[in-house]
Amino acid sequence: MSKSHRKIAAYVERHPDTSPFLTAAKLAKKTGVSEATVVRFAVSLGYTGYTEMQRSLQERLRERLTTVERLHMAEDLYPEESRVAFEVLQDDLSNLKQTVNQLNPRFFADAVNRIGSAENIAVVAFRSSHSLGYFLTFYLDLILKNTELVIHSDTMFERLSALGENDLVIGIGFPRYTARTVQALQYARSRGIPTLALTDSNGSPLARESDVYLIASSRLPSYVDSFTAPLALINALLTAVGRTYKKKAAKRLEEMEQLWDREGIYFPDG
Secondary structure: OOHHHHHHHHHHHHOOOOHHHOOHHHHHHHHOOOHHHHHHHHHHOOOOOHHHHHHHHHHHHHOOOOHHHHHHHHHHHOOOHHHHHHHHHHHHHHHHHHHHHHOOHHHHHHHHHHHHHOOOEEEEOOHHHHHHHHHHHHHHHHHHOOEEEEOOHHHHHHHHOOOOOOOEEEEEOOOOOOHHHHHHHHHHHHOOOOEEEEEOOOOOHHHHOOOEEEEOOOOOOOOOOOOHHHHHHHHHHHHHHHHHOHHHHHHHHHHHHHHHHHHOOOOOOO
16 A cells, blocks of 8 residues: 555544545545545545445444444534534535435336335335335325325234235335334235335345335434435435326325315415
């Protein structure tokens, strides 16, 4: 290794819990080298670029980090209180860029087709991912009238047992992965029920248990999960489903608009 590469390697070894969450620019600043040198360092290790190296390091680390450890880590990576908001927003911009770069058009089209053609859809998203599951379910059921969010893990298998080969189970999970969500996908596949996952990497246990999966970056060195990019991906998915099945969606939304107006669901303008 060159002197610059040795400096980078030494920093990563000294900071194994925080360095995987640094952008190339931040790692370059920490080690006193250029951003291009950081990228070349990753390539010299056999990765296609810094993003792949970073993702590899994160996958090894994030599943074992507790929320307490992540809280302490956030203090190390965001040391200036006045800059925290800007740094977190910049990290989420990076998450969005990574999600765009990782998007597989064929998988996305397959996911849209599976959602639109399913007779019934069950969404499984526990703990912090519940918010994503609720959002997805709300809008899918609004236009398709066939989507249910599995809320209680203790009755999950009973709910899923009613589904068949013409239905779909959607699992949503990000590190640390909830065991029940993985079990739901495993159960569905064992019964021949098609499965779709929204997760963070090719190595995710949800990806391994799904017929098709979509990846969104959720990297944020904090005790909270970053769902900026996953939510953006869900927005794209919902928009594509509505566009592809426009006639069906338009009819349903017209009915709902009349209902909302009659029942005074939304506060009147002015």
